Amino acid sequence: MSRIDVHAARRALHRIPELGFQEYETQAYLLSLLNGLPMEHLSIATWRTGIIVHIRGSEPTARIGYRCDIDGLPIREETGCDFASTHDGMMHACGHDVHMAIALGLVDHFAHVQPKDDLVVVFQPAEEGPGGAQPMLASTAFQAVRPEKIFALHVQPDLPVGEIGIRPGILFANTSELFIDLVGQGGHAAYPHRANDMVVAGAHLVTALQSIVARNVDPLDAAVITIGRLESGTKQNIIAGKARLEGTIRTLAAATMPRIKQRIEALVAGIGEMFGCATEIDYGANYYQVFNDEELTQSFMDFVSKRDLAVVREVPAAMTGEDFGYFLKEIPGFLFWLGASTPYGLHHEKMLPDERCIDTALRVLIPYFSERGYR
Numbered sequence: 001m002s003r004i005d006v007h008a009a010r011r012a013l014h015r016i017p018e019l020g021f022q023e024y025e026t027q028a029y030l031l032s033l034l035n036g037l038p039m040e041h042l043s044i045a046t047w048r049t050g051i052i053v054h055i056r057g058s059e060p061t062a063r064i065g066y067r068c069d070i071d072g073l074p075i076r077e078e079t080g081c082d083f084a085s086t087h088d089g090m091m092h093a094c095g096h097d098v099h100m101a102i103a104l105g106l107v108d109h110f111a112h113v114q115p116k117d118d119l120v121v122v123f124q125p126a127e128e129g130p131g132g133a134q135p136m137l138a139s140t141a142f143q144a145v146r147p148e149k150i151f152a153l154h155v156q157p158d159l160p161v162g163e164i165g166i167r168p169g170i171l172f173a174n175t176s177e178l179f180i181d182l183v184g185q186g187g188h189a190a191y192p193h194r195a196n197d198m199v200v201a202g203a204h205l206v207t208a209l210q211s212i213v214a215r216n217v218d219p220l221d222a223a224v225i226t227i228g229r230l231e232s233g234t235k236q237n238i239i240a241g242k243a244r245l246e247g248t249i250r251t252l253a254a255a256t257m258p259r260i261k262q263r264i265e266a267l268v269a270g271i272g273e274m275f276g277c278a279t280e281i282d283y284g285a286n287y288y289q290v291f292n293d294e295e296l297t298q299s300f301m302d303f304v305s306k307r308d309l310a311v312v313r314e315v316p317a318a319m320t321g322e323d324f325g326y327f328l329k330e331i332p333g334f335l336f337w338l339g340a341s342t343p344y345g346l347h348h349e350k351m352l353p354d355e356r357c358i359d360t361a362l363r364v365l366i367p368y369f370s371e372r373g374y375r
């Protein structure tokens with residue numbers, strides 16, 4: 001019987017990163033492996049560029065979900081590894097190649113060893129944006145096999161292989177993307193008084209935005225505003241008539257997000273007044289916090305520790321975002337960090353998880369699902 005080599009699959013997937021909702025090659029590759037498995041108790045459905053695998057249990061008392069994400073990032077890879085991205089300017093720099101390999105390992109195992117309960121393994125597109133979880137959750141394909149509990153993981157560069165990090169309650173922040181356009185009047189560099197310089201306006205705005213977290217948010221309530229991209233101008237002696245800021249807002253408390261947005265709107269309106277320019281704000285994709293079901297999380301931590309399957313660390317909440325939060329808003333479950341021992345952080349062009357973490361994840365998850373540890 002054919003088995004999936006999860007390490008080879010991870011390397012193959014690492015070579016072909018694709019952006020959200022464009023994961024066509026990824027989907028085709030995943031399907032080529034999944035379709036080679038014994039099909040006696042397996043059904044495979046697709047949803048856009050995602051895949052939903054339903055594994056029927058032998059004595060089902062519940063339907064349990066496991067979700068991985070499948071998209072890459074617009075980053076030019078600099079790992080120098082021999083299975084580096086072949087897609088120019090794109091990279092699996094957030095570990096989704098590893099996440100997919102683990103999900104493949106689960107399907108492979110349970111295709112050969114039928115689980116007692118039904119399992120639904122979800123390969124979800126567009127986690128990095130614009131957000132695949134919400135529409136996938138609402139889709140007929142997902143609702144047809146909707147699980148009663150759902151689980152996921154994310155690689156964590158800072159934790160060594162063999163460790164997992166988790167906490168009951170909030171683990172990841174609420175997020176909102178942020179896009180701001182400033183439109184003024186360009187002109188000759190030597191005649192600033194006849195133009196309306198959007199480089200200066202953009203620079204003022206980036207600086208002004210820093211005051212929101214510093215001065216409008218309770219210091220005991222964590223929040224972040226990061227501007228990751230600032231684009232303006234075309235040439236050194238031309239005054240720029242446009243500027244675009246792209247960033248993200250993160251808050252641990254859901255109620256802080258609208259307050260920050262109000263302040264951003266006030267500051268952007270102020271910049272419009274100050275520089276006499278038109279302004280536009282777009283909040284792009286918003287992700288709901290990842291809130292781990294407290295009872296399920298605690299019992300998972302005990303399950304893993306008692307069987308010595310991995311070292312379990314209770315970690316603080318992080319300001320990362322994950323649209324898996326939308327699954328957890330509707331279906332109880334949890335997400336945990338999987339130690340991946342790499343010196344470079346998530347979204348870094350040299351980030352390369354130690355792939356032995358795939359074995360840790362399978363060592364933890366296979367008994368958890370087989371023995372119905374979630375009951």
Ligand SMILES: CC(=O)N[C@@H](CCC[C@H](N)C(=O)O)C(=O)O
Nearest residue numbers: 128129175176177248320321322
């Ligand atoms: C785990 C991780 O790195 N997730 C991403 C999620 C992206 C959210 C959204 N596109 C945004 O930028 O706000 C993260 O950046 O935390």
